[in-house]
Amino acid sequence: MKRKSILLNALLLSTSQRNILKYCKDKKKKGRIIGTTIGMALLYLMLVAYCIAQSIGFGYFGLTDSIPTMNALVISLISFFFTLFKTNGYLFNFKEYDMLMSLPFKAKDVAGCKFLYMYVKSLPWQMTVSLSTMVVYGIYSEASPIMYPVWIALSLFLPIIPMLIASFLGYLITKIGSGFKHKTLVQTILVLLFTAACFLPRFFIEDMIKNEKTEEVMKSVSSITGTAEKFYPPANWFSNAVKTFNISDILLLIGITIILFEIIFIPVGRSYRKINSALKSHAASKKKVKSTCKQRSVLGTIVFKEFKRMTGSTIYMTNAPIGELLCLAAGIAILFFDVDSILAKITQDAPITKEMLYPAIPFIVYFFAGMVATTAFTPSLEGKNYWIVQSLPIKKETLYKGKMLFNLYLTVPVTLFSIVTFSISAKAPILTTLLSLVLGFVLCAFSTTWGCVCGIKHMRLDWENEIEVIKQGAAVALYLFPNMLACMLLIGFTVGLGTFMDQNLVLVIMIAFVSLLAGLNYRKVLSLCKKQK
């Protein structure tokens, strides 16, 4: 136990910005840390506002009783998926593996500490959601004062079970993948297949409810949460504990969490060294293959470097192109749905025609495709290898142009494909479709350049684990949230404009507006490049 706490403490201290702030002598670096902290604080405030607004909505519609279950489900789902995509980099194949494993730690304890580290690092986000929700629930339900400490204490345990399940699945995926020659590819496919499989029960449940002719159930949030409680008992334990202060529910949540933690790392510990050995071995083939040279342009070679960087990392592969894959899936799926009936259900009695919604198509597609821009983290991903690009006789502009071009290669084809399929399904006129394609392209350019601005401004090279920049980096957070918010606002704005303006004119206005933003971002990238010299 003592050794575990020593290791956990060292892991936390080694990635603590406070430690860097305390001991770093570089004033610029200190300034960047303070700036990033302020930026992150603003994002936390946005999250607080969102959670409070959502909970007030529940309270307003008389669904106060469902708030604890919703809170438990939201935290559990976030914890599960975020952990599943992170496990490979946190539990396995980390940089200081040799150093740690040569010290007298049990493999089970190293894995356990890495899990706890992952938990502590994600706790501020989860607690922000939970505590904001708690305040609204407390006010609407006029809860007894004892509810607050019970809620806070159980919120600390709530993310652990889904994180443990995700870690165990991540372990299984890594174990299977490590046996293959193309480890990264196999692991990526398994993670994505599993993620897709996670959504199947949802459709199955929905279908089941529909078949029982209880359509009203679908409309009732409280019944949905009730169903979810049956499928995921910890949400029920949490809900009962904060509503009725039932000791057995409190003990069940805490007890099962602790037992699961102790059990799950036994098999992980047993094959830990074997998996890591396999992941870290890149032995040469027995067969001698003479590789051939291939000449590319400077820009082309940077794009190729970015491509190889992506395919060489499971974390990169499972996190970055997820938006593009969702976009592609949505683009294919839309061909099999009746768009008219979907739109009729969404718009209901609103005075909105299908034509008015045409200009929103590029934004709906962009919501997926622009979810993650690789340019937001690829500058930081250079890490310790930054010296390579620094020492090359190329301008910074060329480097970042290459990074931007790579992101465009990822986003543009899927965006254009999905816009075409959405337009076909919605029976949009040809001119509208063509303008939508142009808007889709400039949105990709905006995403790429905005990501690059964030990526360069908040570049961090001293990371220990690539997860720190791909998933938890300030640059990614500062790109992601404003981008999603802006996208949703623009969808609303476009539909609003479409109610009294020709849809093609709306598209032209949007093309001009987004092009302007993309242009400004591009200029900013160029000026940041000059500053970097």
Add this chain to the structure above:
Amino acid sequence: MEKKPILEIKGYSKTYGEGKKAADNVTLTIESGDIYGFIGHNGAGKSTTIRAVVGVLDFTEGEILIDGHSVKKDPIECKKITAYIPDNPDLYENLTGMQYLDFISDVFEISKEDRKERIDHYAERLEITDALGDLISSYSHGMKQKLAIISALIHEPKLIVMDEPFVGLDPKASFILKQIMHELCEKGTAIFFSTHVLDVAEKLCNKVAIIKHGKIITSGTMDELTHGASLEEAFLET
């Protein structure tokens, strides 16, 4: 001083994907007080063997014993008495040198007095005392190597395993490290290290093994290997 086996490698083999053997039936014995050089060209299997000895790399064939404890069955006991210095140490960059040494000392449960005395002693000799309050990320490669050396010596191990320990060290630090190695051997510590620098091996080691394509070509005392010639000549003949 009575010599006893500290590290016994018996028939160790490591196979990577596609059946390529990185280490093939490696058998070596390193006794207390030995400075044992492990020589081979790039990709010969030196690091693969060393990483298995320190419990980092998994292996299925053969047995490795450290002071009688099996690396496979009793890894914690082995690691308690072993120190490992990798060729390119990946330390916690955002800790200060002192924070890192405290972390290692805590893991090995070294008392406050002992750790202070040992850190002061080695940091002074390796001329790194003034930098211990700085973040490791600000260190040069050589300074990181020096820090890794201090962290390896802090718990007074019975076996020190080093992968190319002199790479990145300045001439003075290399000299000091050699001095330290001699002093430790006189106290009974066994040292097993890989190197490309044959001159170093010739002057420093009492025993040497040469590995080629994963197989031990020859091993023994320096005299047994060289027969009066230089180690370079003996190496090139293999």
